[in-house]
Amino acid sequence: MTWKQTTTLIPDGVQTLSKRVCCHVADVYPEWIEYGKGSKIFDALGRKFIDYPCSLGATILGHAYPAVVEAVTEQLKKGTLFSLSHPKETELAELMHDVFPSMEMMRFVKTGSESCQAAVRVARAYTGREPILCCGYHGWHSWYNCTTPKNAGSVKQDVTPVKWGDVRKLEELLVEKKPAAFILEPYVYEDEGRVEKWLKEVRKLCTVHKTVMILDENVTGFRTRKLSAQNHWKIKPDLSCFGKAMANGVPMACFGGNRDIMKVLESNCFVSSTFGGDLLGISAAIATIKVLRNKAAIEHIWVMGSKMKTAFNQAAQAIMKGEDIKCIGLPPRTHFIFPTAAHKSLFWQECLKQGIFFGHAQFVGYSHDLTDIDKTISVIRQAMKMVNKFWDKPQDALVGIPAEETLRLVTTPAPEQTKAMPDCKKCGKKHWTFQKCE
Ligand SMILES: Cc1ncc(COP(=O)(O)O)c(C=O)c1O
Known part of the structure; x- marks a missing residue:
């Protein structure tokens, strides 16, 4: 089976917009993922990556998490x-x-x-x-x-x-x-x-x-x-x-x-x-929610996510020339900002080469452990050095085509609201109309 066959039969070769080739570094990222286990995914060539898009945020416990596999398998045998x-x-x-x-x-x-x-x-x-x-x-x-x-x-x-x-x-x-x-x-x-x-x-x-x-x-x-x-x-x-x-x-x-x-x-x-x-989904949900509730999974996710976010921002400060690179978002879902698509794509390319699969958002999950995060931080630092080296012409080091943004744009919050608060017609002070006059 070739990727050409896939794109002949399936529009853009994908079921989800953000999986399109143009959303990754084309010619560098794998075409397919074959299977996953815990925090790792494996491509058709048998290459292993630490997964951060994590099925666009779905596999919070990690791929093929045993309690979920067991719940689904048991139900499968009894009718779905x-x-x-x-x-x-x-x-x-x-x-x-x-x-x-x-x-x-x-x-x-x-x-x-x-x-x-x-x-x-x-x-x-x-x-x-x-x-x-x-x-x-x-x-x-x-x-x-x-x-x-x-x-x-x-x-x-x-x-x-x-x-x-x-x-x-x-x-x-x-x-x-x-x-x-x-x-x-x-x-x-x-x-x-x-x-x-x-x-x-x-x-x-x-x-x-x-x-x-x-x-x-x-x-x-x-x-x-x-x-x-x-x-x-x-x-x-x-x-x-x-x-x-x-x-x-x-x-x-x-x-x-x-x-x-x-x-x-x-x-x-x-x-x-x-x-x-559908009882497969329902069984999987019961198993997932029980694990999330009983195993302090969220606390683990926040600790791992914070560690990575902090390390990224510290590395950006220490290594990068500009102030334009940062990791934003709360620890369980973060997003990297680079000044251009070419800078970000070069960073992604260098990380991928060393076994780290980044996408438009990082969804750190319960299966990411300290070893994963420490390896990721070390690779982030090396990739940043490469971006720094090619800062003026990132295209020169890019093997593939830079990635496009997905449909989801990073929201730009409105400025702090205090200035825009209206003057109250009754009391003359600034407050929202749903708030009572003091
Ligand atoms: C906040 C939010 N709502 C709704 C959806 C749509 O969900 P689905 O892709 O499962 O249809 C998404 C998907 O990314 C989402 O992020």
């Missing part, structure tokens, strides 16, 4: 899908409710895009309103896709993106559009210090304007401290979406939340799929 419900659906729902108390009722789906589409539909059905505000990436379905540059074929809808942290704009849009929902990723690569403030302001504004607050925790779920942004920052969204790491790489996602809102699914709104009750 029936035409009535199975008790494991309730077992998982109870576990989810226990971990995320805001999930009073929920339904299972297979992908994060479905979870967001379903939550948006439920919010529209509950409020009887149509417009949607969004912040972040929410999958490929038309309601969201129509807001992106790659939107041919999607029917245009009244959906308006809001910049992360822009409370003033959010308030304006809530007044102007009277949206059914504001769906947002709690954070992408923003500083931890500002996340709580932003989420609390969003919560208050959505309540005042009777807009359903949907927290898209497809990435932040199971990865943030206390297993989610909502738990960590004590925010109760009306609806939430979970997927990605929920079943450690087995297709599984979920949306749910406030019971009154979710009850529209027992009335005039439906979200239904043949594979919603």
Whole structure:
């Protein structure tokens, strides 16, 4: 089988945009990954790499994690899908409710895009309103896709993106559009210090304007401290979406939340799929969540992720010429910034040559151990020296074609809001309209 055959049969040769050849250093990165074990992946030539994109954030425990393999194998032997419900659906729902108390009722789906589409539909059905505000990436379905540059074929809808942290704009849009929902990723690569403030302001504004607050925790779920942004920052969204790491790489996602809102699914709104009750995903999710809860996995992930982030930034300071290189984001999902695609691609190329597979985000997981992280740090330092050497002409050392950015752009938070806070017409002081005069 050749890569040419693949691209003849499969558009771009991939099922996911960020797996495209153009998103890596073409001619340097492997075409295929054949298998994975723990924190390592192996290509068709038998080369071993420490994996950092980790299945785009899905394999949080590592590839082929034994407890998950066992749970799936056992279920496989007993049948995977029936035409009535199975008790494991309730077992998982109870576990989810226990971990995320805001999930009073929920339904299972297979992908994060479905979870967001379903939550948006439920919010529209509950409020009887149509417009949607969004912040972040929410999958490929038309309601969201129509807001992106790659939107041919999607029917245009009244959906308006809001910049992360822009409370003033959010308030304006809530007044102007009277949206059914504001769906947002709690954070992408923003500083931890500002996340709580932003989420609390969003919560208050959505309540005042009777807009359903949907927290898209497809990435932040199971990865943030206390297993989610909502738990960590004590925010109760009306609806939430979970997927990605929920079943450690087995297709599984979920949306749910406030019971009154979710009850529209027992009335005039439906979200239904043949594979919603797929027992492989459900078994994998139960096993994954139990490991995450019982083994202090999140603490391990944060320690490993912080170590790598700090070492990257220290190396950037010590070795690199410019200030333009840094690692941003919270420890379980970080992103490297370089001044140009060529600089970053040269860095990736040099890391790959030494067995480190980087992608647009690093999702450090439970299987990354100190040996992996120490090796990675040593390779990062060597790769930076190479980038430094070719700083003025990185192309001269690049074997392949520089990587393009993925569709997900790094969000640029709005500037601190204090300056933009309006003068209150009643008391003359600066405060948001949802806050009472002092
Ligand atoms: C925050 C967020 N929501 C939704 C999705 C869509 O999930 P999926 O690709 O599983 O459909 C993604 C995927 O990257 C995501 O990052």
